[in-house]
Amino acid sequence: MTTRDLRDRTTDFGAEPDENGLIRCDACPVLCRIKPGRTGACDRYANDNGQLVRCAPVTLSINNTTAGQLAKSATPDPADSRHPDTTETAIATAPSTDDLTPETVFVTGIGSGTTYPDYKPAPFIVSASHHGVDTVTVVTEGIFSYCGARVKIDTDRHLGAECATVFADGQAVGHVTTAEYGSQMLSLGGVHHLTGGSKKEGRVTCETLLALCNREAVDLTIDNGARITVQAGQAPIVNGVPESRMRVGCGSATVGIFAQQWHGLVDEVIVVDDHITGVLSEHQAGKCLNMPEAGVKVAGAKSTPGRYFKVANPGQGWGGTDISEPLSIIRTVDPSKAWAGLRxxxxxxxxxxxxxxxxxxxxxxxxxxxxxxxxxxxxxxxxNCEPSLATVIFTAGAGGSLRAGVTENPVRLTQAVARGDVTITMGGAPVYVMPGGGITVMADVLAMPLQSFGYVPTPALVAPLEFTLSQSLYLDNGGHRDHIVSVDEVIRQLGPHSRLESWLPSNPWPFDTGVSRGTIRSS
Ligand code: SF4
Structure with a gap:
């Protein structure tokens, strides 16, 4: 096998130019015919002097951390505020080719190339030995028509009603979904917006997902709601104002947390919240402190003592309500309970x-x-308020035809994943595999290397995907035996031509994950 051989795997084993020098890329259904010196429609493949080349090199994740030290990472990511550049348990130094050993290299799907049609083996099927177990990692870039982003926006402010449409560049790209504790949630993308609307809707949806997943800032507007700018790991901007604080809790929780600190300093506290407004002297927290009821009655629907729903309408004001004048939620002051001088x-x-x-x-x-x-x-x-951040969780179905690139008997892969015998990673980052049928995965884009995502104009997103399992299990399940290549060979042939990325110490090392969970076993 020559040096060119392995690199050809990122370009689907090579393709020949026609009499005009055009070369056909068959890495996706678009089947671009690319002129010399030009790239295809996705900018991922190019015609380089009659050779089809993948424009970005394969990314190797390098575990070159040193345990027990405290130092700055040599490759801090300023865009990533959730992954500090120091850690007390491990540090990552700038990777170099000196770090390329079978024990420290994990071949990621980034830059590995896509295969089409799907029965072709994945670009790289890499064998290695870890903790005495012979493993195989099937490395590919998946083309995802069924994919989207769950965007968590840490803010109390009302961004829009549940199910309200989210627009980017005038196109519907998703909707507001159920809020979480202290966060508003958007569900963006999905096959409906990618394929079920106009061509422009599909294109803009794809562009929006691509930018979000590659950690870029995206402007969105919500039907009858807010204008927002979101970027993974950064403070969300709502109607032009950057958010800074994620609430300490709902109104009732805030009363519960601070009741003792308020006791003696004040006679009544009302914590205004669009969901659950807390009233201290009526609340169980106030009762436990023997506070007399102050008789200040708030509007809304009483849930339980000291806890009120719907004291106002949702909005951009106090606690996610539409009020800017707090006294507007006070309905009455009971003269039989209140007193002059009440604080x-x-x-x-x-x-x-x-x-x-x-x-x-x-x-x-x-x-x-x-x-x-x-x-x-x-x-x-x-x-006690955490910084407000936007979080982007890429969600995709990997259970379709992509499995045929892993094994000739795809259902066996699904079953092995369901049993926990296969470790799935995306760019080396851990994923959550949803229970039930298929292989539906979720990954935090901040845990993945920068620029992990691409696209094809079908439209669909391209994302790295790696399946790691024991070699015996792989072969038993109909794996592509003839396409296995050792990690030593990958290092020898691709190492000098690869993009080297330090493994993020906040991620479980892919092999340790499988071995420690017992998922990579001999059969
Ligand atoms: S869109 Fe990209 S992957 Fe698809 S055929 Fe064109 S160059 Fe190849």
Missing amino acids: LLMTSTTGEDVAYYVLDEQLQPVEQSVPPELQLTIDRIGE
Whole structure:
């Protein structure tokens, strides 16, 4: 096998130019005919002097960490605020070809190439030995028509109603889905938007997913809702304002957390929240502290003592409501319970909105400046808020025809994955495999190397995918025996031509994951 042989695997074993020098790329259904010196429609393949080449090299993930040290990574990622560039347990130094050993190299699908039609073996089927187990890693770039992004946006602010359409560049690309605790959620992409609408809708959906998954900022608008800018690992921008704080909890939880700190400093606290507004003296937390009921009644529907739903409408104001004037949610002040001089604190769930009142002789709230000792508790709320971030989770179905590139008997792969006998990674990053039929995976794009994703204009996303299992299991399940190549050979032939990426210490090392879970076993 020559050096050219292995590199040809990224270009589907080579293709010959026709009499005009055009070369046909058959790495996807588009089947571009590429002129000399030009790239195909996806910019991933080019005609280089009559040779079809993959424009990006294969990415090798290098485990060159040193345990037990504390130092800066040589390749910090400034766009990745969730993966700090220091760690107390492991560091990664800038990888070099000196680091290329069978024990430290994991061949990722990034740059490996796509295969079409699907019965062709995956570009790389790499054998290696780990912890005494002979393993095989099937390495490919999958073409995903069934894929999307779950985008988690840490904010209380109302971005749009559930099921409201999300637009990018004027095209529908997804919808608002059920909120999570302290976060609004978008479901973007999916086969419906990629293939079921107009050509432009499919193209824009693909572009939006590609940008998000490659950690770029994307502008979105929500039907009857907000304008937002989201970027994986960065603070979301809502209607032009960057978010900074993720709420400490719902209104009721905030009351529960800070009740003791407020006790003695104030007679009533109302934590305004679009979902569950908390009223301290009525709440169980206040009862446990023997606080007398203050008689300040809020609007909305009472759920349980001191917990109120729907005190206002959803919006961009206090606690994700539409109010900017907190007293607007106070319905009555009960003269049989309230008293002149009663100290009332109103705050949002992040502590960003605060007002302090003292009831006068007519039991009317009169705003005053927040006393310093009370301000400390507000500061504490802010201290307990995590930074607001946008998170992008790539979700895709890998259970289709792509499996034929792994084994001649695809259902055996699905069954092995379901049993936990196969470790799936994307660019070396861990994935969550959804239970049930098929192989539906979810991956945090921040755990993957930069620029892991590509596209084809069918339209569909291209993403790296690696299946690691024991060699015996692979062969028993109809694996492509004749296409197995050793990791030593990959290093020898591809090493100098590869993109070397330090393995992220926050990820489980792909082989350790399988071995420690017992999923890579001898049969
Ligand atoms: S779109 Fe890309 S992968 Fe598909 S045929 Fe054209 S160059 Fe090849």
